[in-house]
Structure formats: C-alpha cells, structure tokens
Amino acid sequence: MASSFSDAVKRLLVGRPFRSEGRRAPALKKRIAMPVFASDMLSSVAYAPDEILLALSLTSLVALTVAPWIGVAVGAVILVIVACYRINVKAYPSGGGDYEVASKNLGPRAGLVVAAALLVDYVLTLAVSMTVFAAYITTAFPLLAPYRVPVAIIGILLITLAGLRGSRATPVLLAIPTYLFLGAVFLTMCVGLLRVGAGDIPQAETADYTVVHTGVQNEATLGLATVLIVLRAFSSGSVALAGVQTVATAVPAFKKPRGKNAGNTLLLSGLLAALMLTGLTYLASVTGIKYVDDPHLYLVRPDGSAVSAEYEQEPVLAQLAHAIFDNAPVMFYFVVLVAALVLIVAANTAVEGFPGLASRLARDGFLPRQLATKGDRLTFSNGILLLAFAAILLVIATRASATTLIQLYLVGVFASFVVGQAGMVLHWNKRLRLVIDPKARVRMHINRLVNGAGCIIASGVLLVVIVSKFLAGAWLAVAAMAGLYLVMGAIHRHYSRVARELAPEADGGSRTIPSNTHAIVVVNEINKPTLRALSYARVTRSSQLEAITVAVDEDSASALQRQWNDMSLPVPLTVLDSPYRELVRPLLAHVLAIRRRSPRDLVIVYIPQYIVGRWWEHILHNQVALKLRTRLLLVPNVVVVSVPWRLRSFSRQYGGDGPENDNPLYRQA
Amino acid sequence: MASSFSDAVKRLLVGRPFRSEGRRAPALKKRIAMPVFASDMLSSVAYAPDEILLALSLTSLVALTVAPWIGVAVGAVILVIVACYRINVKAYPSGGGDYEVASKNLGPRAGLVVAAALLVDYVLTLAVSMTVFAAYITTAFPLLAPYRVPVAIIGILLITLAGLRGSRATPVLLAIPTYLFLGAVFLTMCVGLLRVGAGDIPQAETADYTVVHTGVQNEATLGLATVLIVLRAFSSGSVALAGVQTVATAVPAFKKPRGKNAGNTLLLSGLLAALMLTGLTYLASVTGIKYVDDPHLYLVRPDGSAVSAEYEQEPVLAQLAHAIFDNAPVMFYFVVLVAALVLIVAANTAVEGFPGLASRLARDGFLPRQLATKGDRLTFSNGILLLAFAAILLVIATRASATTLIQLYLVGVFASFVVGQAGMVLHWNKRLRLVIDPKARVRMHINRLVNGAGCIIASGVLLVVIVSKFLAGAWLAVAAMAGLYLVMGAIHRHYSRVARELAPEADGGSRTIPSNTHAIVVVNEINKPTLRALSYARVTRSSQLEAITVAVDEDSASALQRQWNDMSLPVPLTVLDSPYRELVRPLLAHVLAIRRRSPRDLVIVYIPQYIVGRWWEHILHNQVALKLRTRLLLVPNVVVVSVPWRLRSFSRQYGGDGPENDNPLYRQA
Structure with missing residues (x-):
C-alpha cells in the first residue's frame, strides 16, 4: 500500500510491494x-x-x-x-x-x-x-x-x-x-602469445606514439621518483x-x-x-601500447604532432584486441562487448x-x-x-x-x-x-x-x-x-541509550496494569466504518464505552445526533462543542478530562481508518484520523485502535474479499 | 510531533505545532x-x-x-x-x-x-x-x-x-x-487640487514627453478602435x-x-x-502624466530622442507625488512607501x-x-x-x-x-x-x-x-x-460515491459484532514498552491472549524466550520461524491462520510505538511497527492498537510528565 505520493512514484519504478513468497536462493555450485x-x-x-x-x-x-x-x-x-x-x-x-x-x-x-x-x-x-x-x-x-x-x-x-x-x-x-569474458581474454592472450612466439609481433596503434614527460626531474630526486612511480x-x-x-x-x-x-x-x-593480469601486461608491453592520463597533453604522434582533440584513448584490453586480431575486427568487438557485459555483472x-x-x-x-x-x-x-x-x-x-x-x-x-x-x-x-x-x-x-x-x-x-x-x-x-x-x-x-532507558526493572515495577478501561469511538458521520468501530469497541467489553462527535458544524452535529437516536444504537453519543471549528483539540480536551477524573484508567480510542486503493485517495481520506492518532498518542495512558475499512477502490485494485459489506464473516449483533 | 523529515523542515519555518489555545479574533469595530x-x-x-x-x-x-x-x-x-x-x-x-x-x-x-x-x-x-x-x-x-x-x-x-x-x-x-495611505493620497489630492485652483499647475516629469503610436489606424476602423480602447x-x-x-x-x-x-x-x-480614483485620474490628466506599456518603445523625450534603456516608469501615484510635492521630496518618499505598505496589507x-x-x-x-x-x-x-x-x-x-x-x-x-x-x-x-x-x-x-x-x-x-x-x-x-x-x-x-458506499443499510446489516477477540502482542525485545503493551492487552480481557515474536535471528529469539520464562510473564510467548529473516510476513501468516481457524473472531494486534522527540529519531524507531501496522490493516477483522511509549528525548523536548517510568499512575499488577 502506498502511504503517500512519493511511495506511489517509487512503486511505479520498483514494482508492486511484494506479495510473492520470499525466495531463498538455492545454494550455488x-x-x-x-x-x-x-x-x-x-x-x-x-x-x-x-x-x-x-x-x-x-x-x-x-x-x-x-x-x-x-x-x-x-x-x-x-x-x-x-x-x-x-x-x-x-x-x-x-x-x-x-x-x-x-x-x-x-x-x-x-x-x-x-x-x-x-x-x-x-x-x-x-x-x-x-x-x-x-x-x-x-x-x-x-x-x-x-x-x-x-x-x-x-x-x-x-x-x-x-x-x-x-x-x-x-x-x-x-x-x-x-x-x-574469460574465454575472450584467454583467446586474446593465446593468439597474442602465439603470434609473439611465431615472431609475428602485433603492433598496437599507439606503438609508434611517444609519451611526453612534463615533470622536471633533477638528478637528486630521480631515483626516489622512479621508486615512487613503480x-x-x-x-x-x-x-x-x-x-x-x-x-x-x-x-x-x-x-x-x-x-x-x-x-x-x-x-x-x-x-x-x-594469470590474465600478467599475460595482458606482458602483451601490452610487447605490442608497445601507450596509455596516459591525458592523451591530448602527453601523447605525440610519430610525425611529432599532438593527437587531435577527438582522439579517444582505448582501454588496454581493447587496444590489445585491436592489435592481436588486426585481421579479424569482429574479434575486437567481441572482446570489447564481453568486457562491457562482465562489468555489468x-x-x-x-x-x-x-x-x-x-x-x-x-x-x-x-x-x-x-x-x-x-x-x-x-x-x-x-x-x-x-x-x-x-x-x-x-x-x-x-x-x-x-x-x-x-x-x-x-x-x-x-x-x-x-x-x-x-x-x-x-x-x-x-x-x-x-x-x-x-x-x-x-x-x-x-x-x-x-x-x-x-x-x-x-x-x-x-x-x-x-x-x-x-x-x-x-x-x-x-x-x-x-x-x-x-x-x-x-x-x-x-x-x-534507548535500550538502557527501556530495560525492565528487576522489581517488575513496570509490569502494572490499569484498573479500568474507558473506550471512546470517534464518530464523524454514521456510516459502516463507524458502526464497525462501534461493534469492535463493544466486543472488547470496556468498563465504559461512549461515542464522541465533535460539533465542528452545529447543524450537521445535531443532524448526526438525531440520526444516532433514530438508529437506537446501544452506545451513548456525546457531542463536544467546538467553537473554533476544530476537531482535534476538543477531543483531546475530553480525553484529558477523563484522565484527570480517573487517572488509573486506560483510555482506548477507536478511530475508523479507510484503506484506499489509489495514491490520490490518501489526500482525500484519513488525514484527520492520522492527525488525531498522532496527537492522542502523546497523552499518557491512551492507546489508539485503528479500525480499518477497505474501500471498494482497494478491493478493485488489490483483489481480496471484495467490498466488505458483502463479507459474511460476522454474526448478527 | 514531526512525523518525517519534511515535517521537521516545515516546523522550522512555520513554528512549533500549535499548543496554544485557538483564539477567535474578537469582533472588529x-x-x-x-x-x-x-x-x-x-x-x-x-x-x-x-x-x-x-x-x-x-x-x-x-x-x-x-x-x-x-x-x-x-x-x-x-x-x-x-x-x-x-x-x-x-x-x-x-x-x-x-x-x-x-x-x-x-x-x-x-x-x-x-x-x-x-x-x-x-x-x-x-x-x-x-x-x-x-x-x-x-x-x-x-x-x-x-x-x-x-x-x-x-x-x-x-x-x-x-x-x-x-x-x-x-x-x-x-x-x-x-x-x-488614505491620508497620503488625500493630502496629495488636496495639495494638487489647491495648486491647480491657484493656477500653479504642477507639471509631471513626463508631461513634455510624447507617446508614439505604432498601430496602423485607417479611417474605417478608427471609430470602433477608439470605442474599444475607451x-x-x-x-x-x-x-x-x-x-x-x-x-x-x-x-x-x-x-x-x-x-x-x-x-x-x-x-x-x-x-x-x-473619490480617490476620480481625483487621481483628474490630477494625472492635468499634470500631463504619460503612462505606457513599454516606455522604450512608445515614449519619446521632448528633444525627439527615445528614452534610455535605464528609464524606469514610475507608477502614476508616484509621478503625481513627484509633481505635486516638487519642493518637498520627502513627501514623495512618504507617499511611495505608504503605498508599498498598504499593498502588503x-x-x-x-x-x-x-x-x-x-x-x-x-x-x-x-x-x-x-x-x-x-x-x-x-x-x-x-x-x-x-x-x-x-x-x-x-x-x-x-x-x-x-x-x-x-x-x-x-x-x-x-x-x-x-x-x-x-x-x-x-x-x-x-x-x-x-x-x-x-x-x-x-x-x-x-x-x-x-x-x-x-x-x-x-x-x-x-x-x-x-x-x-x-x-x-x-x-x-x-x-x-x-x-x-x-x-x-x-x-x-x-x-x-464513498458516502453512498459506506451508508449503513436500513436493516442494520452492518451492525454486527464479532464473536470473540484474539489479542496478540508483538514482542521484539522485552522492555518497558512491550510490558506496557502486555498490560494493556491483559486489561482488555480478550478471549485469547498471546505474545508473539518473530525469530529473525535464531540466537536472539531463544535468548528472548529464556528471558520471558525467567520473568514468569503471565502470557504465553509464541516464537514464529522466519527462514528468510523477515519480520512482517511470518506475523501476517500467523494472523491469517487465526482468521482461518476462527473466521468470526476479531484479532487485536498490540504494537508498541515509540514517541520520539527529535525528527531523526523517526528514522531509527517505529519504521518496522509502521510497516507491520499498514500490512495488518489490510487483513479483514483485524485491528491494530498502537501502544505509545514516550522516550526521554520526547519528554525533554516537549515537557509532559517526564519519563514514563517515573509515572506513578498504574497500580501494581
């Protein structure tokens, strides 16, 4: 499930999140x-x-x-x-x-x-x-x-x-x-060595070039410099x-x-x-290959002119292939492309x-x-x-x-x-x-x-x-x-540091349990996800259970209250005032009030959460739930229960049991 | 609480998330x-x-x-x-x-x-x-x-x-x-009108300039063009x-x-x-202000030369202030700066x-x-x-x-x-x-x-x-x-569409409650957050309660098992195999197995979550919990309970009740 836009982009590139079974690669010969x-x-x-x-x-x-x-x-x-x-x-x-x-x-x-x-x-x-x-x-x-x-x-x-x-x-x-690659290199080496053995020494393209040395080398440092260079x-x-x-x-x-x-x-x-390294350096030396840092500066043609700006220095292996297979250019391409391939591996x-x-x-x-x-x-x-x-x-x-x-x-x-x-x-x-x-x-x-x-x-x-x-x-x-x-x-x-902070005390001081539970179902509208959250809250049998709605808009809050009564739901609905059109703060205040009244109770807040199928739906759903959750988790002795509801768009996208309202898994209340 | 790096940057610019009470601005006179x-x-x-x-x-x-x-x-x-x-x-x-x-x-x-x-x-x-x-x-x-x-x-x-x-x-x-601004404009207008009345008509800098018209205007379209321009x-x-x-x-x-x-x-x-608009346009016309789209093209100096490339056309109000207060340049600056100010408002x-x-x-x-x-x-x-x-x-x-x-x-x-x-x-x-x-x-x-x-x-x-x-x-x-x-x-x-999809059915079909609850506490290590999750799970009195750990690493899993037994915790610990070093999949498989065994049960998964104080701690904590939560919410009849534990870094950063282990709010189990 993409949890944001960036995730969606990533998924586009990387593929769907894995559902396939994890494979352990078999042991290799x-x-x-x-x-x-x-x-x-x-x-x-x-x-x-x-x-x-x-x-x-x-x-x-x-x-x-x-x-x-x-x-x-x-x-x-x-x-x-x-x-x-x-x-x-x-x-x-x-x-x-x-x-x-x-x-x-x-x-x-x-x-x-x-x-x-x-x-x-x-x-x-x-x-x-x-x-x-x-x-x-x-x-x-x-x-x-x-x-x-x-x-x-x-x-x-x-x-x-x-x-x-x-x-x-x-x-x-x-x-x-x-x-x-092994085949190509050894073939090159063998043919090269055979030709050298037969006296038909292949000459590299750069064999007649001269390398220019710009460094000033005085007598005193000469020996040391040479050692360093070697x-x-x-x-x-x-x-x-x-x-x-x-x-x-x-x-x-x-x-x-x-x-x-x-x-x-x-x-x-x-x-x-x-073996390959020794062989190739030997052949490079025999065929007279020149290889320098910057050919435009350091390489001079046989006629004394500097190489042109377009001159691209070929790798030694390529130059060797060129020289050794001088009458079979296809082999040059074979060696070069195989080298490129092995570098990918x-x-x-x-x-x-x-x-x-x-x-x-x-x-x-x-x-x-x-x-x-x-x-x-x-x-x-x-x-x-x-x-x-x-x-x-x-x-x-x-x-x-x-x-x-x-x-x-x-x-x-x-x-x-x-x-x-x-x-x-x-x-x-x-x-x-x-x-x-x-x-x-x-x-x-x-x-x-x-x-x-x-x-x-x-x-x-x-x-x-x-x-x-x-x-x-x-x-x-x-x-x-x-x-x-x-x-x-x-x-x-x-x-x-965190591990030390969280280590349980020897006297079991942290193994305490709250005296009672106070369950709250957050209601924004009366719909299936809310009803499910309500059902789930009821099945956990808390000491107290209330549904809470925040009257961000007074008209819709009273409409909600009326609908709640009409449906004769078995849980009382509390309407919280919100003079400033806020959703989170009144709810937080309510929870804090409960905490003050009974500080040893555990407050369990049920929040419906929509499981969506398309990335942009995240922008349209759950944002308020997410914020509420984050804020509530800061209050001591409060836990937040996310009650998921998969929208049709999710089922369409990812299969699954189809829209949940068709799901025959629950017994009638 | 910053939930990601981008949030942290935002908070740096925007200020801390509001804790202050929402203020409704008082009604204005x-x-x-x-x-x-x-x-x-x-x-x-x-x-x-x-x-x-x-x-x-x-x-x-x-x-x-x-x-x-x-x-x-x-x-x-x-x-x-x-x-x-x-x-x-x-x-x-x-x-x-x-x-x-x-x-x-x-x-x-x-x-x-x-x-x-x-x-x-x-x-x-x-x-x-x-x-x-x-x-x-x-x-x-x-x-x-x-x-x-x-x-x-x-x-x-x-x-x-x-x-x-x-x-x-x-x-x-x-x-x-x-x-x-009102004062400045009316002062400009009054002084201007007084000077006009006294016959001392101020002349704008551009009064002697000529406007060049490049448009070809033939007799036939002349009248219509003029109407259009007006x-x-x-x-x-x-x-x-x-x-x-x-x-x-x-x-x-x-x-x-x-x-x-x-x-x-x-x-x-x-x-x-x-009033201001009428007055200003009148004065602009009297003082001879020229204002064109592109002064370099359309404005010509009195001597017939085009204005230089550096010429910057001043706004009409500024030109008026220049002309009217020609012997009090400070007033020009006053008018111009006050206009800039009012534009900010x-x-x-x-x-x-x-x-x-x-x-x-x-x-x-x-x-x-x-x-x-x-x-x-x-x-x-x-x-x-x-x-x-x-x-x-x-x-x-x-x-x-x-x-x-x-x-x-x-x-x-x-x-x-x-x-x-x-x-x-x-x-x-x-x-x-x-x-x-x-x-x-x-x-x-x-x-x-x-x-x-x-x-x-x-x-x-x-x-x-x-x-x-x-x-x-x-x-x-x-x-x-x-x-x-x-x-x-x-x-x-x-x-x-979503509202229709989620509307409760008239026959109350969606008001069903699960038959039993099966609580699972996810254990990665035995520490205070885990023990708290365990306490909370116990207080909700599920039909079944088990602690589960995934053996990502076999040695540490058996160490965990030993520690669990030593502490004689009142909940059985199940160790799940994970041949591929995965955490999420074995847990998911376990939950699905429970669902298959008793499809009408509600599975409640308790996951400890760390509440951290610094943005970078988000990278180091909760990532696995978050992934687990996202994945579990896709399974029908599963809810996820986030059990928060505020790290010291959070308390230091945001105050609150101090480290939670000092919190005397729980009675001994």
Whole structure:
C-alpha cells in the first residue's frame, strides 16, 4: 500500500510491494558461484593493466618492459591475499567478511572501521565498474565518445532499477558473461602469445606514439621518483584485488562445505586473475601500447604532432584486441562487448551485496533497525537508491575518470584488508593459546604467517595510495569512511541509550496494569466504518464505552445526533462543542478530562481508518484520523485502535474479499 | 510531533505545532475592520489609474482629458457594485460571499464556478499586490530597479511565511498603513487640487514627453478602435473593484449587526475608492502624466530622442507625488512607501482569507476534508504554500508585469461578480413569490434592480476583458478556473460515491459484532514498552491472549524466550520461524491462520510505538511497527492498537510528565 505520493512514484519504478513468497536462493555450485561472485575480481583485468601503464607513463626512466613485472608482482599479491581469505572464509564461514573478523577480534570499533570502508567500497564498485563499462561502450561505439558520463550514469540507473525491482537474474544468466569474458581474454592472450612466439609481433596503434614527460626531474630526486612511480604502478594495479571481498561475503550462497568451496573458488579466480593480469601486461608491453592520463597533453604522434582533440584513448584490453586480431575486427568487438557485459555483472554484485552488509550492521545496531530484515524489498530500496545516488555523484564529480575513482576505491579496499588481516593475526594468537595439538598449531602458525604477510602488504599499498593520492581525491574516500564511522557510532550509541532507558526493572515495577478501561469511538458521520468501530469497541467489553462527535458544524452535529437516536444504537453519543471549528483539540480536551477524573484508567480510542486503493485517495481520506492518532498518542495512558475499512477502490485494485459489506464473516449483533 | 523529515523542515519555518489555545479574533469595530478588509480595495488606487492611462495611450485620437471621465465611470461602477454587495452581505451575512449566493440560488455547479474564480483571485490578489509593491519599492530605491521580480517574490515569501507562522498581526497594526495611505493620497489630492485652483499647475516629469503610436489606424476602423480602447481603459480601471469580495467574505469578523456594519464599511470604502480614483485620474490628466506599456518603445523625450534603456516608469501615484510635492521630496518618499505598505496589507488579505474559503469548500465536499477545520494551522500551511507557489509562478511568468496580471485578475473577479449577482436576482425572485407586504416588496424590487444592474455591468467588463485580452493571458485565468472546477467536481463526486458506499443499510446489516477477540502482542525485545503493551492487552480481557515474536535471528529469539520464562510473564510467548529473516510476513501468516481457524473472531494486534522527540529519531524507531501496522490493516477483522511509549528525548523536548517510568499512575499488577 502506498502511504503517500512519493511511495506511489517509487512503486511505479520498483514494482508492486511484494506479495510473492520470499525466495531463498538455492545454494550455488562452484561452477556457477565462481563466475557470479568473482566477476568483480575477474573484470578488474579490464582496467587494472591500464592503471599500471598509466602510472609508468609518468616517467621516461622506467622502460615499459617493467610493466609485465609489475603485473607479476600484483599477481603474486593476489595470490597472497587470496591465500589469506581462504583462511578467513574457513574460519568465519557466515559471510561476515572482514567486518565479522575485525569485530570479533579487534572489537566493535575496528569492525565499524571495516564496515565504513566496505560501504564506501560498494559505492565505488558500482561507480568504477560503470565508468569502465562506459569506456568500453564508447570504444565499441565511438559516436558515443562525448557521452561517457551519461552512459555511465544510465548504466548505474539500469542496474539500480534491476536491483530495486528485485527481479534477480538467475545465477546462470549472470555466469555467462563471466565465462565469455574469460574465454575472450584467454583467446586474446593465446593468439597474442602465439603470434609473439611465431615472431609475428602485433603492433598496437599507439606503438609508434611517444609519451611526453612534463615533470622536471633533477638528478637528486630521480631515483626516489622512479621508486615512487613503480610503487604507484604496483598499487594501482592492485585494484585487481577489490573483488576478493565480494567472494568472502558470499560464502553462505555456496554449497556445503561452504568455507571450503568458497576458498577454492577464491583460489581459482585468484589464479585466473593473476594469470590474465600478467599475460595482458606482458602483451601490452610487447605490442608497445601507450596509455596516459591525458592523451591530448602527453601523447605525440610519430610525425611529432599532438593527437587531435577527438582522439579517444582505448582501454588496454581493447587496444590489445585491436592489435592481436588486426585481421579479424569482429574479434575486437567481441572482446570489447564481453568486457562491457562482465562489468555489468561486477557492478551488480555491489547492488546485490549491499543489503547483506546493511542487514548485518542493522542487527548489530549500527544502522536503522528496519534494515535488519533482508527480505524486505521496500526497505532496501532506500539503501540501494542511496548507493546509486552516491555512485552517480562520484561519476559526475570525476567526469567518469576511472583512474581517479580507482584511487578512492583502493583506500576502502585496502583499509578493510589491513584491519581484517590484523584481526586474523589476533584470531590465531587467541587460538594458539587454547590449542595444544602440535599439528594443528603448525597449521595455525602458518595461517598466522600468511595473514600477517597479507596485512603488511595491504598496509604498504594503502600507505602508497594515501601518500601519493591524498590530495588528488583519496581524502574523499577517507572523509566518507570517517563520516560513516561517526554516523554509525552515533546510531549505535542512540540504540544503546534507548535500550538502557527501556530495560525492565528487576522489581517488575513496570509490569502494572490499569484498573479500568474507558473506550471512546470517534464518530464523524454514521456510516459502516463507524458502526464497525462501534461493534469492535463493544466486543472488547470496556468498563465504559461512549461515542464522541465533535460539533465542528452545529447543524450537521445535531443532524448526526438525531440520526444516532433514530438508529437506537446501544452506545451513548456525546457531542463536544467546538467553537473554533476544530476537531482535534476538543477531543483531546475530553480525553484529558477523563484522565484527570480517573487517572488509573486506560483510555482506548477507536478511530475508523479507510484503506484506499489509489495514491490520490490518501489526500482525500484519513488525514484527520492520522492527525488525531498522532496527537492522542502523546497523552499518557491512551492507546489508539485503528479500525480499518477497505474501500471498494482497494478491493478493485488489490483483489481480496471484495467490498466488505458483502463479507459474511460476522454474526448478527 | 514531526512525523518525517519534511515535517521537521516545515516546523522550522512555520513554528512549533500549535499548543496554544485557538483564539477567535474578537469582533472588529468598523474603524478597524474597514482599513483591514478594505485595504485590498483602497490600495487599488495605487495601480488602477495607471491601467486607465496605459489603455488610453494606445491611440492618439482620445485626448488624455478623457481619463478623469473614465475615473468617474469606474467610480460610478464601484458605487453600483458596492450597493449590490451591501444587499448581498445583509442577505447572506455568514461570510460565504458569492460562493454561498451562487450555490444557494443557482445550484452547486454555479457555486463551484464562483469558488474556482475566487481561488484564482486569491492567487492574483497576492501576485498583483506584490508586483505593484515591487514597482513602488523600486521607485523609492531606483538601485533595485533591475530586481523587480526578486523583490516581488521576496515580498510573497515574507507574507506567506507570516501567514504560515500564524503570528497574525493585530488588526490595529494592519489598520495603520491603510489610514496612512488614505491620508497620503488625500493630502496629495488636496495639495494638487489647491495648486491647480491657484493656477500653479504642477507639471509631471513626463508631461513634455510624447507617446508614439505604432498601430496602423485607417479611417474605417478608427471609430470602433477608439470605442474599444475607451472600453478597455474602463475595464482595466475596474480592477479597483477587486477588493469588494474581500469585505463581503469578512462579514463574520464585524461587530453585530454584522451585515449592516459590513455594508456600511463597504459603502464608506467604496466612496473613498471612487473619490480617490476620480481625483487621481483628474490630477494625472492635468499634470500631463504619460503612462505606457513599454516606455522604450512608445515614449519619446521632448528633444525627439527615445528614452534610455535605464528609464524606469514610475507608477502614476508616484509621478503625481513627484509633481505635486516638487519642493518637498520627502513627501514623495512618504507617499511611495505608504503605498508599498498598504499593498502588503492588501496581499495579506489573500493569505488570511484563503483558509476561510477552503474550509467552506471542504465542508461542502469540494476540497479534501482535512481543510474543513479552519483552526488547524498545519493543514492550512499546505494550502498557503500552494497559493504562494502559484503567485510566484505568475510573477515569474509575467516578469512582474502588473498590467498582464491585472487582466487575469479581472477575469476571476468579474466572473464571480456576474454569477453572484445573477444568483441575487434569482434570490429576490424567489423571495418575491413568498412575500406579500407591499413595502417589503418594493424594497425587494429595488434590490433586484440593483443586483441586476450589477450583473449587467459586471458581464460587460468581463466580456471586454475576455475579448480584448484572451490571447494575451486571460486564457490562463480561464484555464485555471476550468481546471479547479473540474478537480473540485471530481473530489465531490469521489466523496459522494464513498458516502453512498459506506451508508449503513436500513436493516442494520452492518451492525454486527464479532464473536470473540484474539489479542496478540508483538514482542521484539522485552522492555518497558512491550510490558506496557502486555498490560494493556491483559486489561482488555480478550478471549485469547498471546505474545508473539518473530525469530529473525535464531540466537536472539531463544535468548528472548529464556528471558520471558525467567520473568514468569503471565502470557504465553509464541516464537514464529522466519527462514528468510523477515519480520512482517511470518506475523501476517500467523494472523491469517487465526482468521482461518476462527473466521468470526476479531484479532487485536498490540504494537508498541515509540514517541520520539527529535525528527531523526523517526528514522531509527517505529519504521518496522509502521510497516507491520499498514500490512495488518489490510487483513479483514483485524485491528491494530498502537501502544505509545514516550522516550526521554520526547519528554525533554516537549515537557509532559517526564519519563514514563517515573509515572506513578498504574497500580501494581
């Protein structure tokens, strides 16, 4: 039921409020779960090589041949982190991810830090995926090149709408793009490597271009700068790790044994991602691809002229496909479109994953309680809308620059890695104090070592990102995390305070019951809803029962009185004067008078309420009842009973038992 | 209590929800009522002469000396219409104005036409008054000349805000500007006439300017065009009549005998308005004031050059003050500022008068019912905001052109005059059929004659306005009236249909009572609100009583169960499974199961509700309760009881009895 106009608009977009039975998704086999949940991680090879090349383009000192080695380094880190999370998901298979690990081992504050980081991450997963999606779409359709921002926004809106409608695509449908993408990338890599092996080295379009370096590089800072740039390239490439968290929180969706299956999925997708990243960076370096931040400034054609203003830089994967399949352009389009598709699946994990985290945070009292019940589509709509709104803002603010967004992204991703892994180290410390079995202890020692290594590596990346990109945008991610941390903390404190306030006293002081009940039926006109309220009030057998009407209009009040007498209704009607044409105040005064007369009585006010079928009918009905209800609830020892009457318009709209006057459910009085 | 964020914002602007006692304004003496309610009418001399001169400027054929005669003609019409309304207010002293007259004599459709016209008029009273206000303000402060539109909008916003806050200025305060204005205008007129009499004829700044006529005027159409232009000048000047309706609807505010006092006030202000209008147009003609639609196009300096782009045309009254007090500029500022002041008072009548009409329309079922109780400030806020919004739109759309707005205004004003006077003629016809006393019959015949004359004159003006200005904007007024007419008709039909649907059956078929009651207390946690709900449920002595909790989280559900047993509460606790972490659906299913088992029982669901003190607490509390309530009310034979618990934050914010746990009002169970 739409309770207001805005609700009606929402329903138009989101669909009818759910009546269908809640479905729990069936547990997924690995071959389906892997592509769905790892899509985020695997799709990162559609933009991670670009970030590596881009970072390296900042200096002429490092040969582009360094790129593959950075790819290898990132691949190695992927494997370390994946190893960490294989341990995590086995130790905490409930899908709480780093939030659970940090909360349980480092305390609620650390958990809150992770939660804030993960919430920021969801926004950025959506923003980054759709920004890169827009880049691939404009590569396939160069006509759209000037509309990159709108394309990204439309993408976000469509995914949001799909998430809001809850018409979740079946996992199989979501698995297809990921497999296609894997196929496309490996095909590209194989053909590329074969050609390289055969000596027929493909040349990228940008192979003959030159990258201009504007930075002044004096001798003294040269070495340091180069180290920093390599570190930057490495940390930027680490964005490939962002998707690890998605798998870690999806554990409950796996078939049993969940922890093990999820762990193996992580391992498999980690291996695939590392392999693809290494392969692609190698091929990019061999084919001579140039990728810079601003091609109009930094890229020069072979003839020495700057690239034209219309020049749109293609993503590295697209350039590779161009070069490798230079005699089969259809393959180029296949690779590009499949990359766009897999990015949609990756973005979708954010919209789908968000409710789970929100639900967990709400249950722990860090978010409004109504978010705790995951099944409630309408409640989550608000969260998803917020998510989409933030993502759109980011896309607009960065003008759909993946590079900028990725720096923000890295902050959230690695902040949660660091805290999560630190938590795991403590977890093993605790366990080691309890366990004596030497074999188990060895395993735990190894686990602690792995988690510790993960924590150190993640700290390093986080440090590099924050130091090198703080002013360029990373501060925004830090600020957003800090803001969320504070708000969630405040919510938690509020709930705790209220819980203390409401705790029942040990002596049962609050378990008192009123001595008598005084029932009041509010009558505005004599109609079926009023008569029903009267019947209901009579069946509850109060000590006293009266009907009350407020004489807003004297003529109609006396007409009402006359009609009441004519119908010989079994309840006395009291007419309250209202010299100022008010409805609420005289009634309130009457209730207060009853309260003064018998302060230990419970006053029960029956108010008929119309259940309507169309949004605009809300404007015409119930407004007075609503106001009366709100006002009466402020008076101590008063409860308000809403007696519903479904109008025909409701039954027509929503089915049900038809107009209630045809309802044979009541016996004659 | 703010029930949402928007409410909170509103409260910030509008003030706290009223707790103060509703005040009925004391009945006003004529010397206070006249300036307050006639301000609209009297202030019209600040712009009516301008419209006459402007209309006449369209042709060179009619000498400007015609202007005073048009002033006289308008003055005469004012007296006729005032005579009509003296009759009206005596015959219908309840303040219903033309709406009442038309409804009672010509049927509800005619009444609806008048109502639509009057609603449009309220918007235009506000828009016209503040547009002219802006013109006077920019005359006093030429620096503001480019900001006429913002000045008018700020004026509307301030008056709206004052109206919303309901901090009604005392009538005495409102009377002062009107008296000052009367004083200023008569002083100007007297000094002017004395100087004319003494032969020292003041010359207006624009006296030596020439008006250019661009219209091609051939011999054949010349005569007709001139007649039309004179008619236009006459009808434009008739805007001075707009305020008559304001007095007619203010009758209940007068001291008794209300009809007579209001009638005399009308007569007095009519005489004053007629006198001022005649005097001012005469002086404008003597001092040679030129007033045209677009000075840059139509006004030429004595040396033959066009006026500069910076030239701002002053209102006629301001030009007169300039010319007449040419050696006392302070008087010019006095006149201009006092005119601006009186226009504020006039605009205020729209904001103050609107609720009265809306209340009457709501009581007759043409507007949403909640508007019927005039005393409810918050409800009217919506209406007033709508009024202000429409007025601001008009000011922007016409770029604060008083001339355009006045044409729209005339449509509404004279449409209601025509219908109202036609209604009065029928009224006298009816009365004449019933009365035999010859003296009374003579009076009635005279009244009928006067009302008939008023109807004919009003029809004439309406015709001229619609014919001459339909495409230039009058269509907008007609369309707005038609739209309102249709919407109000639809609302009325809806209410009638629902009333028929809900009418109790003659055989008392709907007076049935359920056989048993089945009470359910919804428990989320064991706290004071829950215990209170339990106590209240127990005191109503249902046939069956159970507490129900939904196991959204299995651990906490079993903890709850344990605590329940430990406290040995006298009511059994049922735990409902919720495999999908839902709260609402399992509860709904449970209620439906009860309904199936015993379809003739009444199910009473008790839901604790928190009464909070700060708007943001609404986000953190009650959302689930609200959803549950909405959903449960859709099930037949279910009522929902809201059991309020005021949080400390509420008591701190709004006083009251302090935290409820200190409340010694309940006896021990």
